[in-house]
Amino acid sequence: MAAEFALPRTAAWVWHGEPRSIFGLDAVFVRCASGTSGSASSGFSYAGNFQAWTRARGPSVIPWSWFGPPHSANGVESADTLASIAPGQHVYVVEVGPGTPPEQVTAFAARLRQRVPIAAIGFSTWPTRAEAEQAAVPWDVCVDAFDFGLPQVCTPAQRELLVREDSPVVEDMAGKPIHVATFPDADPGWVDSARLGVAEHAGASAFSIEQSSFGAWRRQLGALGEGRQELPRPAAPLPVRPVEPRPEPAEPGPETRETLTPVQFDEPGELALLAHRILAVVQARMDAGGKLTDDELVTEIEEVLKDENR
Secondary structure, eight states: OOSOOOOOSEEEEESSOOOOOOTTOSEEEEEEEETTBSBOTTSOBHHHHHHHHHHHHGGGEEEEEEESTTSOOOHHHHHHHHHHHSTTOSEEEEEEOTTOOHHHHHHHHHHHHHHOTTOEEEEESOSSHHHHHHTTOOHHHHHHHSSEEOOEEOSHHHHHHHHSTTOHHHHTTTTOOBEEEEOTTTOTTHHHHHHHHHHHSSEEEESOTTSTTHHHHHHHHHHHHTTOSSOOOOOOOOOOOOOOOOOOOOOOOSOOOOOOOOOOOSSHHHHHHHHHHHHHHHHHHHHTTOOTTOHHHHHHHHHHHHHHHO
16 A cells, blocks of 8 residues: 555546546546546547647556456556556546446555555545445455545435444445545536535535536636636526417427437546536536526527537
């Protein structure tokens, strides 16, 4: 285990996004591999994108890799891949996928420590032992093998578990440092999770730089890292337009069908990001007095899907 290591107080996660300004944040966690591969099944080069970020942002870039199903769960080979793409780093992060064998988690951590003895290694997954084990992630083995945790506190229910006095998110980490990973598009109260991460733990970060909301939450997360009490206001919600009488239907013409390019998902985490974001849009519309049949709601969901295709 690394004797001492410094985690960023504030950071953003990167899946596919190209280098851009992260002004106000300390770091970015940039995807660089999937198991034993530096590329996605779609052909996108995680390794190449990581290297582009490193050239642009230098030491503020921290590598992260997916380990386990649906990609390779070979611990030694996956660690070798990560160390080869991102050699000599002081901090590495790995997201442990569902169904990863416990002995391979141990082998991964041991091999990465052998390759980069100075490094601190963190794991990210569901925020509690109960949720992780339900998804067949070997929680206790992860806590034992890694130096710190990045619990993914994405939903309001998970946030409630984090902020409790007897928080299982904290207790289940068995005293290891915690950096809280949030998802602003899925939880309107994400700032409370991030504030706790910055004030009482090792820091906070947010998924993900690819979301159209990045500009807004970057300023808020940066302000938390600076200890500012007054946070920048989030973008105003879209106004709910009054319902207008519908015109008489015209004679039916030729059927037209609008389509979207199918979204390529490389593992369940990406699908979960999209699902959480759509649920957040629906919840915001309902909270504002809208209905599931509103045309504006359909438009907002279409914009979310178009974001994913960019």
